[in-house]
Amino acid sequence: MRRDLQVNRPTAVSCTDLLGEKFMNETLTIETEVVNNRKWTDLLAATKWDCASGLINILWQGGDLMVRTSKASDWKFVDKLQKENSEAVGFIQDTIWSKYVWGGERNFVVLICEMNLDPVGYVLMTPGRGAETYGKIQQIAVRQDARRLEYGTALINVARQFCHEFSRAGFTLRCRVDLESNHFWNALGFEKYGTWQKGKRNHVGMKASNDINLWRINLNEGLPRLFT
Numbered sequence: 001m002r003r004d005l006q007v008n009r010p011t012a013v014s015c016t017d018l019l020g021e022k023f024m025n026e027t028l029t030i031e032t033e034v035v036n037n038r039k040w041t042d043l044l045a046a047t048k049w050d051c052a053s054g055l056i057n058i059l060w061q062g063g064d065l066m067v068r069t070s071k072a073s074d075w076k077f078v079d080k081l082q083k084e085n086s087e088a089v090g091f092i093q094d095t096i097w098s099k100y101v102w103g104g105e106r107n108f109v110v111l112i113c114e115m116n117l118d119p120v121g122y123v124l125m126t127p128g129r130g131a132e133t134y135g136k137i138q139q140i141a142v143r144q145d146a147r148r149l150e151y152g153t154a155l156i157n158v159a160r161q162f163c164h165e166f167s168r169a170g171f172t173l174r175c176r177v178d179l180e181s182n183h184f185w186n187a188l189g190f191e192k193y194g195t196w197q198k199g200k201r202n203h204v205g206m207k208a209s210n211d212i213n214l215w216r217i218n219l220n221e222g223l224p225r226l227f228t
Contacts, residue, residue: 044107049162052104059111059158065150067158070110070122072102077119078110081141089139092124111158113142113151121151125159128168132223134216135162137173152188160219170218177211190215 044050048057051070060067070078075097082089100106101124113121121142128135137159142151159171174196175181186192196202196212 044109045104047165049109051101051108051110059161060154062154064116065154066114067154068112068114070101070112072098074110074112074119078122081122082139085141089141092139109162111155113154115147121155123155123159125162125171127162127166131167132169134170134172135168137171149184149187152184156188156217156219163220164222167220167223169220169223170216172214172216174212174214177213182213185215188217190217
């Protein structure tokens with residue numbers, strides 16, 4: 001566990017994720033699931049996944065790579081990546097990060113991948129709506145270099161830990177069909193299970209501005225596959 005970490009800023013990144021007509025506060029699925037009469041925010045506060053404590057937990061380490069929980073001082077790094085790649089990942093306003101991630105008001109988890117203590121990527125995920133369901137990768141960004149697949153793999157390795165701890169089947173995400181990121185997801189082991197067609201509305205009424213691929217990955221071998 002580490003309390004303080006200097007945030008460095010990468011200059012080149014590659015981002016992947018979802019886009020609807022807008023990607024702001026109202027387009028995120030804000031889950032406030034209650035488990036055994038306890039809200040998810042309470043459950044996360046008692047675990048190593050808590051991003052609102054102001055402390056950092058190292059969740060995975062391999063060679064010169066490490067994945068850790070985030071804290072509020074990571075905002076400058078995260079904000080820079082999403083702004084540089086807003087066409088690919090959309091834009092989530094700063095109040096969402098400050099309140100729902102680092103303020104502890106919602107169940108958002110942000111993990112940081114580092115190489116030699118230099119941040120090279122992050123993932124924003126939410127835990128889904130119940131045991132044996134899929135969590136959601138809301139946004140992910142990794143630096144565009146020769147090792148970007150390693151960064152993504154490291155983040156997915158920690159997402160697997162999350163699934164085992166909270167009995168999730170895996171994670172889903174969305175990616176515009178015209179983005180190179182689709183190859184990235186395929187290389188990481190995600191499988192495409194559908195397409196959200198341009199102009200059509202989804203279950204919460206959002207309309208797609210482009211054709212969007214729907215991806216998922218199963219990360220909990222102890223649970224039966226929900227789809228075959």
